[in-house]
Amino acid sequence: MPVTTEITKPITIDRPMVLIPIEEYQELLFEAGHLKTAGLDKEIAAARKRFKNGKAVDWKTLRDEIG
Secondary structure, eight states: OOOOOOOOSOOOOOSOOOOOOHHHHHHHHHHTTOSOOHHHHHHHHHHHHHHHTTOOOOHHHHHHHHO
């Protein structure tokens, strides 16, 4: 769905600019971690709570799972 914005004052470009479609911009924001995702926010909150309660994975276990 196209996004439209009313421009109320002139736009002046005084340096190099790159124009990309809004969908690509939103994807870049998401990949950079700048857009909220409900599921991820819940996972992070739960992980913080587990850590606060002393429930953490030791380094050796984590390394073995990753490696």
